Amino acid sequence: MxxxxxxxxxxxxxxxxxxxxxxxxxxxxxxxxxxxxxxxxxxxxxxxxxxxxxxxxxxxxxxxxxxxxxxxxxxxxxxxxxxxxxxxxxxxxxxxxxxxxxxxxxxxxxxxxxxxxxxxxxxxxxxxxxxxxxxxxxxxxxxxxxxxxxxxxxxxxxxxxxxxxxxxxxxxxxIKYYVLNHVSIMLCLLVLSFSFFTFDPVWNLYRIGNAMTLLLVAVTFKLSVAGTLPPISYLTYLDKYIMGGMIYLIMLCVTFALISPWKDIPDKAEVIDRYVIRSMGAILITFHSMYALQFYIHTNKKINQMKRKDHxxxxxxxxxxxxxxxxxxxxxxxxxxxxxxxxxxxx
CATH class of the missing domain: 2.70.170 (Acetylcholine Binding Protein; Chain: A,)
Known part of the structure; x- marks a missing residue:
């Protein structure tokens, strides 16, 4: 509290x-x-x-x-x-x-x-x-x-x-201030992660390095957002969104590390690369859809209750x-x- x-x-x-x-x-x-x-x-x-x-x-x-x-x-x-x-x-x-x-x-x-x-x-x-x-x-x-x-x-x-x-x-x-100054910035970082796939699979080491850099940026952003809130023992909806974005970036780093053994086989590496980008895109879209739906439904219950009381x-x-x-x-x-x-x- x-x-x-x-x-x-x-x-x-x-x-x-x-x-x-x-x-x-x-x-x-x-x-x-x-x-x-x-x-x-x-x-x-x-x-x-x-x-x-x-x-x-x-x-x-x-x-x-x-x-x-x-x-x-x-x-x-x-x-x-x-x-x-x-x-x-x-x-x-x-x-x-x-x-x-x-x-x-x-x-x-x-x-x-x-x-x-x-x-x-x-x-x-x-x-x-x-x-x-x-x-x-x-x-x-x-x-x-x-x-x-x-x-x-x-x-x-x-x-x-x-x-x-x-x-x-x-x-x-x-909510407008927090959407413009917090949610939109984290969303830009997540969309920016798809630029890693422009690197050739042979250069997988650069992918991992850039993904780690983006993850550090997300951690720094999380700490700056946490400074605006008191130290509480539970996660707010804003914390859950930022934590979800950080987990996505960690999954991206791990995925790049797992496909490294196939970097010397260009044909197979390209096939795996296509599956990875489709899977990560589906995961990101599913996360945002489920998060937005739960956030809207859960917060709207109390707001609608207050509006009924006003009426x-x-x-x-x-x-x-x-x-x-x-x-x-x-x-x-x-x-x-x-x-x-x-x-x-x-x-």
Missing amino acids: LNLRFQDQTSLDIGRKEDRPNIKRLFIMLSPIRIIYHPDTIYDPRLVLNNAESIKKECVWYSREIDPQNDTPWVVMHWRVRAIFFENMELHDFPRDVQDISVYVTSEWGAADIELILDDVRMSTLDMANFRDSQEWFLFRHVEVEKIPEDPNSTVKLGYTAGFIVARCRVQRR IYLEQLAEGVPKRTKRIRIDNGGSEHDSDGLLESRC
Whole structure:
């Protein structure tokens, strides 16, 4: 797995309904009359971004809104964070891989003091305009939010933590750069190997020498490509292609060495030479056909799955977005301000 660091701005609306009387509320019930609200007196959820390496900026504000399910007024704490997050990457499908970008939210309180639940009213969304790495990655539209409970098999006592709320989106690596700068170069080396057959079979020693030189070039190219990736314990699809090309060049060197005893018999050497060039050409075409088919089918499964999730997400977003309700912004001084629609941070 590769350790990925990415910068993201996350906006959270924190709240929970009261399920048990001994658990403090995150949403504070308000009476219909006007009251003076002081944030210092509210229950602090003590939320933590579990995979955040550093927080650059955060902003907290409060608002009063109406629960669309039962018309109950609530005080909602809004938390906007800009931070650098840590993520593990799987590179089996590199360079056409799909990666998760996740934000893990938990609390310093235990399960007896707080319960993290999913918001079943509002859908999570992405700000596509602020995505800066669009030249290298393609950002899918959907956002998945799930709750990860405590591990019952853990050695930690149950109830010590409140579990996690995970918000996850996906990105797909753009493959064009790697095709032009890696795959095409290796393909040129493999096609160039057929120029060895222009030498007369009598000069087989020169064939072996040129094949060995081309193999050393391929090894050097492999090492330069490996320098762009972290040291991982498995082969990516790009590694498999380059390794396949190196095996082909090794087979070519061995074949030239095996036909050396017939170099003094020109007629037989020419017949063997024709069989060799046809066999090596068939092997090269078969390798590229099987590789391209497996690469396309295997990587396309996850990409098509992400596209289906995008389609379902956009349909749900168009049908299930609740009506904008009037909110009352409550600043840190305790005063109230009328605001229509969604609130923006003014920190």
